Amino acid sequence: MIVTLVVLCEVGFWVLLAAGLALRYLARMPRTGAAVLLMEPLLEVVLLVVTVLDLRNGAQADWKHGLAAVYIGFTVAYGHYLIRWADGQFAYRFAGGPKPPGPGYDRARAVYEWKLWLRTVVAAAVAAGLLQAAIQYVGDGDTASLRMWQTGVARAVAIHGLIALTYTIWPKKQKQPKQPKQPENGEREPERYGSGDGAGDRPRTLTKP
Template sequence: MSMLIALIIAAEIGFWVTLGAGLAARYLLRWRRVSTVLLVCVPLIDVVLLVATIIDLRRGAEPEWGHGLAALYIGFSVAFGKDMIRWADERFARRFAGGPEPWKPPTHGWAKTAYEWKAWGKAMLGWAVAAVLLGLGYLLVDDPDKGRTLLGWALKPAVPLAIWFIFWPLWETMFPSKPKKAKAPLERMKDLLDR
């Protein structure tokens, strides 16, 4: 395993550990300032990964899939990081501080359609950030033939993003989900007796 892959794994672990420590400081220990400092450090983990990738390429390392994966990781972390932090914060607040029920995505109608388009748009933003980082990596590599490996990584998310587009935002636009009908009390009783 390359040093860069180990660093990507460490960044993911570091993300969740730092986030957990920040939330524990906020809700369990009531250390608001410490919590703020820890939560501000969460995006700095991506900066460390970015700097390590740049240093590795500048030292003349052969561009490999670890460099491409690092760019994709950072891109999608930029796009979805805030949502992941909010998701964890809501659940931590609910569990340890009596906070409100965590937000749940809409399940039907145009609200669900808008949600699916927004989520897919964030994925496209992540892809765009990764593509820019890969392009910058290409410029850092002295040999254009070696740099093409990095540019090839810009196309890797195309198929998953196309599938996501077809089966979520496009599908919801064409065939919006309808609310599930609540069963009448007699139907619920029959379901219980049939078990």
């Protein structure tokens, strides 16, 4: 049941996001679209309540409850970011809005990656907190799977931090446009046939001299 609810929450997130943006830009109903987007956090509240009730009714804590905690942590940290990203892309493609800026290069790209890492830290902190609350609630029961999820989110923070560090050590450079090839030894490039008006030009067509 918990896994099904997690899947439904993920599908519901994107359905509400698409519906809210369509109402905002295509149907020209910004207030209605904003109201639909504000319904996004309700999905996580429903998931949290159902997970707590499942544990209270005697269900043994396992990986499914850990998955719910991690999903809630991810949406808390990245939910607003994803909505803002999708809003910019939708406005640009369907409403004539400005093209959203990219992550950039050099130092700007490194800063961008570290900001994403901070979101991962927040997601891991929320997930770990919920998992710890579940562990304390279960008490003497089997909580090995919940602790495994705690280790997993800590590992995710470390891996993401290493990825962000690579952009600091080896900054991403912007590709330079290719320069036209210059003739060697100062020689002029031969003129293309039909490019001038002189008598020595080749005919431009097969029928006209």
